[in-house]
Amino acid sequence: MARWEPGARERLVVAAVDLFTEQGYDATTVAQIAERAGVTRSTFFRHFADKREVLVAGQETLSTLLAEGITESSADASPLDAVAAGLERASSAMGPVNRELGPRIRAAVAASAELQERDALKSVGLAAAMTAALVARGVPDPVAQLASELGVLAFKRGYAQWSEGEGDGADGLAHYALAALADLHSAASLLGPRPAGSIDEGR
Amino acid sequence: MARWEPGARERLVVAAVDLFTEQGYDATTVAQIAERAGVTRSTFFRHFADKREVLVAGQETLSTLLAEGITESSADASPLDAVAAGLERASSAMGPVNRELGPRIRAAVAASAELQERDALKSVGLAAAMTAALVARGVPDPVAQLASELGVLAFKRGYAQWSEGEGDGADGLAHYALAALADLHSAASLLGPRPAGSIDEGR
Structure with a gap:
């Protein structure tokens, strides 16, 4: 061989x-x-x-693709639009093998504390890559960090739904990831008013 | 001894x-x-x-306090109000020693991949504890997950500001954590419109 x-x-x-x-x-x-x-x-x-x-083999590639999608989105794209572009770019790298392996990888991670740690650090790395790309576009820090966290959650939720075989498989990962991003964005409007104990934001 | x-x-x-x-x-x-x-x-x-x-000694205690604060907040508290109550409860357990150790713990974590993994898993654990407590209150899943992520980010940002010695130290951790939560909530309104590529939420 x-x-x-x-x-x-x-x-x-x-x-x-x-x-x-x-x-x-x-x-x-x-x-x-x-x-x-x-x-x-x-x-x-x-x-x-x-x-x-x-089990975290694709982290470098994913980080690069997420950041590229954000960096190359149009100058007037909103932070969330830019994150969506990153998700689309990253999703394009995920094919049938990734879809098929998804549930088994999640099972392996769920069964091993060591893998859970590594998986958690992978999420931190993906969020950091997106935050850096957003900040480089001039997005202020708390917005960039929040948008990145939404992006990571959307990618993970979308990947889970895609690879658990919901739907007929005709839709690619991007379909699920963008839908999850929209869900999470909608959820933001359901968080409620500013917490009663909070203080002025002008610090 | x-x-x-x-x-x-x-x-x-x-x-x-x-x-x-x-x-x-x-x-x-x-x-x-x-x-x-x-x-x-x-x-x-x-x-x-x-x-x-x-270095993650307090994780169990923190998870318990965050969840208790959420569980015991009034029945009509919004998801974000409930998270704020969790942050206040958890902050009450952090005293001068925690404040003094904060920057050095962050330095140690920053210098060690092994500690970064454990620290990342700690954040996952805190978020999971808050999500479970919110779901038990009837908060729907994506809202609960988002509120929990905001809570973890707010706790970490608040703890960093508190322990880096911003201000005169008269304010406790809760002050900083709740301010960070309000900042992150405000940031949600700056994410932009729903991403152009997204689809209906009615799936």
């Missing part, structure tokens, strides 16, 4: 998720993942630092 | 933060933390599972 055979990375992800599902995260070794994927251990380590990184 | 001497837990936290600051998180051992705090290693392990848990 060629050492740089195309698709090795994707096969490693599928093999890892299969093994995490079958026997649990803790019991799965890098050697087992590599064997299942039909590659050597050293090929594994060319793609991932350790078995945990397999 | 009495094995259950009062204050051992707090002394362990201070000792750990001091050592993380002086020599870094990775280089610090449980034995060093215990020695600095003047307790035995077994006393350390009576309070914490490992050195990492020292």
Whole structure:
């Protein structure tokens, strides 16, 4: 087998998720993942630092795409429009394999505190990438941070709905992510009045 | 020294933060933390599972207080009012030691990927506790999740401002957390119109 055979990375992800599902995260070794994927251990380590990184493999790419979508949206786009553009850009990178793996990845994360931590940090990283891109557009800090949090929540909710197979699968991830963003934005109007104990905003 | 001497837990936290600051998180051992705090290693392990848990020591307590504040707020309180009540309840547990340790804890977290992960998971846990308490009050899911995220952001922003020593310190943490919550709520009105690509919310 060629050492740089195309698709090795994707096969490693599928093999890892299969093994995490079958026997649990803790019991799965890098050697087992590599064997299942039909590659050597050293090929594994060319793609991932350790078995945990397999499950957050797309973080760098996702961060880049989210930020690019925001940066390249039109100058007069609202903060939420810019975030929507980021979600569309990032969604375009997610195909059938991502859809199929989604529920199993969530199950693996739910079963492992170690993976939950890594997953939580991934969300923080995605939000930070979006916040930086929004701030670079001149969006003030609290608005940028809030818009980014909505974006992360929308992406996660949309991804869950998409990959749980709601609908017939004809709609891509972007459809679900943008719908979730709209839901969350609507929710903002249902938070209620300013809390009674709050103080002036002019600090 | 009495094995259950009062204050051992707090002394362990201070000792750990001091050592993380002086020599870094990775280089610090449980034995060093215990020695600095003047307790035995077994006393350390009576309070914490490992050195990492020292920095998220208050998570359980905070989650409980946030949820209690939400649960016990008046039946007609808006979701945001209920979150504000949770923030006030949680803030009441944070005293001068927490204020003084804040900047050093943030520095230690910023310097360690391992601590960043644990810290990110702590935020997820606090949000989940608030979401559950809001849902139990009948707040619909997306509103509950959004209100909880605002609550976590407000608590973190407020804690940072409070412990960075803005103002004269006469105001407690609750003052800063509620102000941050009001800021974030105001920011929601600056997100812009619904994103152009979004679809009907009636799914």
